[in-house]
Amino acid sequence: MENNFDLIVIGGGPGGYVCAIRAAQLGLKTACIESRGSLGGTCLNIGCIPSKSLLNLSENFYKAKKDFNQQGIEISNIKLNIDKMMSNKDKSVQVLTKGVEFLFKKNKVTYVRGKGVLFSKNDVIVYEKNKKENYKAKNIVIATGSEVSSLPGITINEKNIVSSTGALSLTKVPKKLVVIGGGYIGLEMGSVWSRLGTEVSVIEYLDHITPGMDREVSKEFQKILSKQGIKFNLNSKVVSVKDQGNSVLVKYIDNKTSKEEKIETDKVLVSVGRKPYTEGLNLSKIGIKKDNKGRIEVNEKLQTAVNNIYAIGDVIKGPMLAHKAEEEGIAVAEILAGQSGHVNYQVIPAVVYTSPEVASVGKTEEQLKSENKNYKVGKFPFLANSRAKVNNQTEGFVKILADSNTDKVLGVHIIGPHCGDMIAEMALAMEFGASAEDIARTCHAHPTHTEAIKEAALAVDKRPIHF
Numbered sequence: 232m233e234n235n236f237d238l239i240v241i242g243g244g245p246g247g248y249v250c251a252i253r254a255a256q257l258g259l260k261t262a263c264i265e266s267r268g269s270l271g272g273t274c275l276n277i278g279c280i281p282s283k284s285l286l287n288l289s290e291n292f293y294k295a296k297k298d299f300n301q302q303g304i305e306i307s308n309i310k311l312n313i314d315k316m317m318s319n320k321d322k323s324v325q326v327l328t329k330g331v332e333f334l335f336k337k338n339k340v341t342y343v344r345g346k347g348v349l350f351s352k353n354d355v356i357v358y359e360k361n362k363k364e365n366y367k368a369k370n371i372v373i374a375t376g377s378e379v380s381s382l383p384g385i386t387i388n389e390k391n392i393v394s395s396t397g398a399l400s401l402t403k404v405p406k407k408l409v410v411i412g413g414g415y416i417g418l419e420m421g422s423v424w425s426r427l428g429t430e431v432s433v434i435e436y437l438d439h440i441t442p443g444m445d446r447e448v449s450k451e452f453q454k455i456l457s458k459q460g461i462k463f464n465l466n467s468k469v470v471s472v473k474d475q476g477n478s479v480l481v482k483y484i485d486n487k488t489s490k491e492e493k494i495e496t497d498k499v500l501v502s503v504g505r506k507p508y509t510e511g512l513n514l515s516k517i518g519i520k521k522d523n524k525g526r527i528e529v530n531e532k533l534q535t536a537v538n539n540i541y542a543i544g545d546v547i548k549g550p551m552l553a554h555k556a557e558e559e560g561i562a563v564a565e566i567l568a569g570q571s572g573h574v575n576y577q578v579i580p581a582v583v584y585t586s587p588e589v590a591s592v593g594k595t596e597e598q599l600k601s602e603n604k605n606y607k608v609g610k611f612p613f614l615a616n617s618r619a620k621v622n623n624q625t626e627g628f629v630k631i632l633a634d635s636n637t638d639k640v641l642g643v644h645i646i647g648p649h650c651g652d653m654i655a656e657m658a659l660a661m662e663f664g665a666s667a668e669d670i671a672r673t674c675h676a677h678p679t680h681t682e683a684i685k686e687a688a689l690a691v692d693k694r695p696i697h698f
């Protein structure tokens with residue numbers, strides 16, 4: 232009876248562990264199986280958390296070196312201790328992963344260490360070292376996440392040719408780093424190493440960085456990163472990456488001229504996306520279907536083709552983001568407890584944690600155009616925001632897109648200081664179906680960066696005060 236549960240969650244990442252906690256809160260006898268040896272998944276162990284730790288630490292170093300003197304804070308002999316910086320990051324990870332274990336105990340979720348394999352629609356076998364144990368559940372949630380993708384012919388060896396995982400743990404600051412792929416993970420990791428002194432160049436197949444981002448914001452973003460010293464080779468197709476021992480030779484073709492170019496570098500970060508991870512789960516035997524991108528197919532209730540087995544997070548369609556996985560985890564737990572769990576996919580914010588940050592929620596201008604929607608645009612630059620001005624962080628702007636007829640907010644895109652936090656206000660506004668006028672009439676504290684949001688909302692109706 233001990234191994235008999237109402238719910239077994241396979242995978243202890245933000246999707247899985249949040250689902251398990253919510254299910255236990257709702258009275259379901261719940262177990263969560265995790266093979267990594269620590270809870271928190273990609274996000275806490277090798278993703279969101281260590282990357283944000285390094286982004287914060289490297290930004291402090293960069294500011295101390297470049298900005299402090301001219302702000303009247305005179306420090307000499309600023310030195311980087313990379314070992315200390317890495318152990319600081321590792322400590323943050325450890326505290327948070329242990330924190331999830333504590334939450335499991337507090338909520339009476341059974342934490343099962345090992346690799347879960349589906350044996351039937353109600354049976355999971357867990358393999359841990361040489362041991363094998365059977366578990367039974369009325370319902371199962373698959374939350375096995377994703378793994379790094381590569382390109383044909385490129386072998387990631389986590390030495391000179393690294394994935395994001397390797398880039399989070401380099402033991403020396405490389406002189407040169409080539410980042411293959413101009414998405415958010417590559418740009419965040421590129422920023423970290425660039426601030427610590429590495430010459431960073433990004434090679435991107437498309438003619439713009441951060442695919443899917445509002446194009447005006449993405450252009451501004453590239454301009455700002457270029458000013459920070461990151462080089463961009465857009466419209467370029469990498470054809471080979473060769474680890475030569477002491478260096479790596481990267482060859483790529485310029486898509487416009489068809490000319491082959493090469494760069495010799497110390498390290499290469501392959502950052503071309505992630506793919507769903509379902510290895511060894513036994514999905515086809517159980518009758519669970521995947522789409523042509525390897526994602527588990529689910530219906531609007533997140534149910535797979537087998538009706539008591541659900542799937543959430545990176546292993547299904549939708550943006551590969553921790554908070555999206557969490558929302559799905561909560562929705563499934565509530566559905567299983569007889570409530571009406573639901574995820575609003577129209578309002579999933581996305582943030583790039585560079586400096587400045589980039590944040591968005593809702594539709595981009597390109598999406599609205601392709602849907603033939605009539606929309607109005609309100610924009611406000613941080614240059615005209617008093618708080619940004621006194622803090623010397625004036626790059627970027629807020630852009631609000633609202634329906635021309637109803638004034639309802641359809642999308643918000645911000646590049647600028649602290650916008651990763653500011654976007655929550657816009658997500659809330661959109662959840663409540665706010666109009667630009669609602670935001671414009673909401674009192675925002677002065678002096679804060681959030682006043683730029685109010686001004687952008689006023690600008691939708693062409694009446695900003697400070698611009």
Ligand SMILES: Cc1cc2nc3c(=O)[nH]c(=O)nc-3n(C[C@H](O)[C@H](O)[C@H](O)COP(=O)(O)OP(=O)(O)OC[C@H]3O[C@@H](n4cnc5c(N)ncnc54)[C@H](O)[C@@H]3O)c2cc1C
Nearest residue numbers: 242244246266272273274278279347376544545551552553
């Ligand atoms: C460098 C980097 C930075 C990122 N930064 C951000 C960010 O700032 N914000 C954000 O929202 N997202 C970020 N992400 C993405 C985020 O980490 C993922 O979207 C999120 O972790 C997905 O959660 P998940 O629960 O679906 O899967 P995961 O977090 O991948 O967790 C799945 C877990 O399942 C386990 N598992 C797999 N198979 C089995 C099995 N058979 N049995 C037992 N356990 C199994 C795995 O070991 C893993 O721990 C980042 C990712 C990376 C790589």
